[in-house]
Amino acid sequence: MPWQDIIIAVGQWTFLVALFPSILSKDKPALSTSILTGSVLAFFVIAYASLSLWASAASTFLVSVGWFTLAVQKYSAGKKQGAEINQSANL
Numbered sequence: 001m002p003w004q005d006i007i008i009a010v011g012q013w014t015f016l017v018a019l020f021p022s023i024l025s026k027d028k029p030a031l032s033t034s035i036l037t038g039s040v041l042a043f044f045v046i047a048y049a050s051l052s053l054w055a056s057a058a059s060t061f062l063v064s065v066g067w068f069t070l071a072v073q074k075y076s077a078g079k080k081q082g083a084e085i086n087q088s089a090n091l
Contacts, residue, residue, distance in 0.1 A: 005053040012059035019066040028074040038067035 022028065041064035048057040 001055065002053070005048075005055050008048070008053065009055035009059045012056065012063050016059065016063045016066055019063065019070070023066060023069055023073070028070055028077065031071055031074045031078070034067050034071035034074060038064045038071060041067060 028034070041060055045057050045061045045064060048054075048060060
C-alpha cells in the first residue's frame with residue numbers, strides 16, 4: 001500500500017467522522033452543496049480506484065455516501081416543511 005493511499009484514507013476517515021454531527025442534527029447544509037460535494041467525491045473514488053488506491057477509494061466512497069445522505073435529509077426536510085405550509089394554508 002503506497003504511503004499516499006494511507007494519507008488520503010486517513011484524511012477521508014477524518015472527514016467522515018466530521019460529517020456525523022451534521023447527519024445527526026436538524027441543521028443541514030444547502031442541498032446544492034451536498035449534491036455537488038457528493039458528486040465530486042464520487043468521481044474521486046473512480047480516480048483513486050484507477051490508481052489502485054483501494055483504501056482511499058473505499059473511504060472516499062463512504063464520505064460521498066455521507067454527503068448524499070445529507071442531500072436526501074435536506075430534500076426530505078424541505079418537502080415535509082412544504083407539506084406543512086400547504087396544510088396550514090388550507091385550514
